[in-house]
Amino acid sequence: MRGVRAVTAALAESCDAACLRETGRRCDVAALGTLNSCEQLRAHFACRGCSPSSGRDQPAHVDASAPASALPGQCVYNSPSSDSAFDCAASHPLTRRLCACAP
Numbered sequence: 375m376r377g378v379r380a381v382t383a384a385l386a387e388s389c390d391a392a393c394l395r396e397t398g399r400r401c402d403v404a405a406l407g408t409l410n411s412c413e414q415l416r417a418h419f420a421c422r423g424c425s426p427s428s429g430r431d432q433p434a435h436v437d438a439s440a441p442a443s444a445l446p447g448q449c450v451y452n453s454p455s456s457d458s459a460f461d462c463a464a465s466h467p468l469t470r471r472l473c474a475c476a477p
Contacts, residue, residue, distance in 0.1 A: 377477040378405045382418050385437050388465040389473035397475045401462030405474035409433050410460070415449035418472050422446075426453030430461035434469035444468050 379399070383392035389401040408414075410433045412424035419435035427450040440446040450469070452458050465471065 378402055379475045380409055380414070380418060381473045381475050383471040383473055385470055386465050386467045387471070389462045389471050392471065392473045393475035399475040399477060402474045402476035403460050403462050405476065406460035409472045409474055410451045412449065412451065415451060415472055419449055421449035424449040426451060428452060428456040428458045429466070430458050430464035431466040431469060431471060432458070433472045434466065436469055440468040
């Protein structure tokens with residue numbers, strides 16, 4: 375999407391907050407879908423693996439300090455069959471989101 379910039383959020387930070395902090399821009403919820411792939415996640419994070427998942431806080435990277443049951447280092451994205459909608463305000467205490475910031 376034209377003028378959209380990909381930004382990585384801090385641990386447990388929403389895309390709304392990350393976009394404002396990094397670029398002074400707003401998160402573009404429609405553009406989050408363009409970042410929702412292993413290819414895009416791997417371009418921004420050191421993914422140990424990449425898995426389809428489901429969550430309003432995705433696409434994201436699970437922090438290396440997460441418990442083993444949470445798959446530390448894994449990148450996760452909403453699978454095509456997921457019923458989760460993208461949400462700029464969502465965050466998770468164990469992940470860093472990949473965000474789409476609009477002009």
